[in-house]
Amino acid sequence: SQTIHQWPATLVQPVGSPLSLECTVEGTSNPNLYWYRQAAGRGLQLLFYSIGIDQISSEVPQNLSASRPQDRQFILSSKKLLLSDSGFYLCACSGAGRYNSPLHFGNGTRLTVT
Amino acid sequence: GDSVTQMEGPVTLSEEAFLTINCTYTATGYPSLFWYVQYPGEGLQLLLKATKADDKGSNKGFEATYRKETTSFHLEKGSVQVSDSAVYFCALSDRNDYKLSFGAGTTVTVRA
Numbered sequence: 001s002q003t004i005h006q007w008p009a010t011l012v013q014p015v016g017s018p019l020s021l022e023c024t025v026e027g028t029s030n031p032n033l034y035w036y037r038q039a040a041g042r043g044l045q046l047l048f049y050s051i052g053i054d055q056i057s058s059e060v061p062q063n064l065s066a067s068r069p070q071d072r073q074f075i076l077s078s079k080k081l082l083l084s085d086s087g088f089y090l091c092a093c094s095g096a097g098r099y100n101s102p103l104h105f106g107n108g109t110r111l112t113v114t
Numbered sequence: 115g116d117s118v119t120q121m122e123g124p125v126t127l128s129e130e131a132f133l134t135i136n137c138t139y140t141a142t143g144y145p146s147l148f149w150y151v152q153y154p155g156e157g158l159q160l161l162l163k164a165t166k167a168d169d170k171g172s173n174k175g176f177e178a179t180y181r182k183e184t185t186s187f188h189l190e191k192g193s194v195q196v197s198d199s200a201v202y203f204c205a206l207s208d209r210n211d212y213k214l215s216f217g218a219g220t221t222v223t224v225r226a
């Protein structure tokens with residue numbers, strides 16, 4: 001079965017600092033990968049998804065970016081954090097090429113921008 | 115585009131009460147439907163799913179039936195426990211897409 005490793009679990013960063021959140025997946029090959037953000041008291045917002053290396057789609061234009069340097073590694077980055085970037089960031093994966101494959105989520109990173 | 119609307123919370127219940135969380139969807143095709151649960155401080159876990167009309171998903175005492183005629187996928191549990199306190203998300207995936215669209219989530223608190 002798929003296992004998602006996401007770190008760090010919590011992070012406090014000042015406004016204007018860079019960000020790098022890493023997610024790695026075990027137990028599957030060529031997964032679809034996703035980054036979601038959950039703001040306090042709100043639902044899930046899809047930020048990026050990737051169906052393969054060098055295939056990354058951005059859902060919300062903002063100061064975040066994503067990269068997939070390896071098949072099972074997905075990185076979320078920012079050059080300069082904003083206060084509004086605070087939230088709970090979740091990495092998820094699903095089976096390759098399957099539209100109705102359920103998502104498996106990591107345990108998330110709670111980011112507080114101060 | 116595809117979207118999911120679910121009942122707003124928070125919902126507070128006593129133990130052994132009946133729980134219903136309404137979910138309706140809008141989709142151009144024939145989506146698959148899911149319920150996810152998020153326990154405090156954790157990521158989301160798949161609770162149940164249904165991939166075609168009239169399918170019933172069930173898990174841990176929870177049930178939901180895919181109703182195409184009413185475009186609904188309501189979550190029910192006959193007798194809740196304190197351990198069911200969590201945030202519940204309804205979601206759909208479209209045949210032509212790799213993305214899941216999530217509802218806003220419903221916070222459920224069960225009191226002993």
